[in-house]
Amino acid sequence: MMLSGWGRYPRADCRVLAPRGEAGLRAVLAQETSLIARGNGRSYGDPALNPRATLTLRQTDRLLGFDPATGMLEAEAGVLLPDIIETFLPRGWFVPVTPGTKFVTLGGMIAADVHGKNHHCAGSFGDHVESLELMLADGRLLRCSPTENRELFDATRGGMGLTGVIRSVRIRMLKVESAWIRQETLKTRNLAQTMDGFEASRGWTYSVAWIDCLAVGKKLGRALLYRGEHARPEELATDKRAQPFAVPPRRPKTVPFDFPGFALNRWSVTAFNALYYAMGRSGTAIVDYDSYFYPLDAMQDWNRIYGRGGFVQYQCVLPKAASREGLVDMLGRVARAGNGSFLSVLKLLGPGRGMLSFPLEGYTLALDFPATPQTFALLRELDAIVAAHGGRVYLAKDARTDAAALRKGYDGLDAFEAARREADPFRKFSSLQSERLGL
């Protein structure tokens, strides 16, 4: 059947298999020569596509154990984040790291080693994994952790599913006192102010900025920086204090059809960015976790606004010392090209761990563009800027970069390849992305 990632580019006709249970998975591994595991299909490009065999593991979604004394949760890899949040937030536990959408599986979060708005203080998802059970190409089931089969663990977090199939996971949940976030918004006038804002927000648990990617000259890099803390019950309105974990249910809206290609153009995107910035106000507010962490999830199928041709998200990170120069260069290039994105996100990351894991200490910028030839030309230019500044692109978002850029960006690649050779010598685990990148 035709499959794609969240960006709906590229699409591929994939043979989909749904093995049941450990024995079913082992049988499929014995039979197939090339396959990849797929969670909820929320990576943007082609890492969860393999025309020969794509394994859907969404139905492997049982919660296996929880220790309320320590917050240790054991669950199968196909469990979706909303399932975890709905089960544990009312008991005072939240996920230690969450990406910008909640429609992801545990396995997918490890394969992409996702980061969240708290990366500067909490690290990425893999840093909260106590251990995981990985089924290798030969059907062996191995427990991997920072102390057991460590190389394989480091290769698997961020390894885009290329080391094996994650069966189950043990993660350490985060104790919270309410389902609400105390959010403070800072409106900045230029990139220097935005970066100063991030530095000044180091003591905050969460920080992220929406950036006006079409502002030029003195306004380049102007942004709305949102920082947040889990709210304590006494910070809530009096009527909410008695039930700090009760949040109003959100009725998701849907995008009912694919927007035509011309709906997003230089003028509409510029107008949107300018308006969004103008509407932003500095100040403090108490917002529910859903609105704070997952604003886009409120609009189901928002990927349809880019039309049938799909879109690509470009996310890169630049080492801190080179961030300012690189960001000025990139934002200038994007503004000149004029096909800027609705959603441009900037965040200061902390140091990273793992071999193919994305984060490194510095600024990460994420941009959306329609999948057009002009976009691909622009992104090749951005790749060059990223490489020149010692940065790298995020594989969970990628649909188009090349092997040379990957090798330049990821200094852990040799270690990854060595670990993978040992775990999967015949490269049974492979995706359109891994083939494109020569992995």
Next chain:
Amino acid sequence: MSSVLILGAASDMARAIARAYAKQGRPVILAARDPGRLEADVADLGVRGGSARAVAFDVLDTAGHGAFLDSLGELPGTIICVVGFMGDQTASERGLAAAELVMRTNYIGPAAVMAEAANRMAVRGSGVLVGISSVAGERGRARNYVYGSAKAGFTAFLSGLRQRLAQAGSPVRVITVLPGFVRTSAIAGMATPAPLTAEPREVADAILKAERGGNETIYVRPIWRLVMAIIRALPEPLFKKMKL
């Protein structure tokens, strides 16, 4: 809260149903041929705050159904039969053995256990029986008519049982569920039309709603009522030519 017995509990659909009932605070009994396969599901329901246990049940062992129900201790308040086996249509066409297994698994076995349960509930004077049948039973089609015929039998059986109990003045209710396409591992490789494809969770919600009252023959997605009305109304000469 009265307990819920789920027959054929190893399927994705059954898991969603079990979770929905556990969330309501109802104790859940999961029944499948190999209860060892249900260990993770029992753990799952427990972590979610519910209470569950697994028992062995073989739908084909019709002679043992009465004893199976009596072995549970108290008769559950709600009994849901999720048993289903698509089989291989081509194999069913080639040999009676394959066809008969499909018929026994989808019709004789489920009808037999529902009959035993209905009699016990009628004596008690309360209970709800839920049978998961199929839209495939509404008109036999070339691609799955052996399965469809068995489901047609089950649908008719539930319909008759419902009328019999009502006419006897029994408060026991019988609910027939026609799910349509459901996004389970069973159809993972099929590109089914999105508006016609329900999540397993929607099936569970539809059952809970039907249990509270109202319609007793339910299509999980209402559009299926229209789709099947059209398919049933197609004139035979036209229907014979269609690839449905």
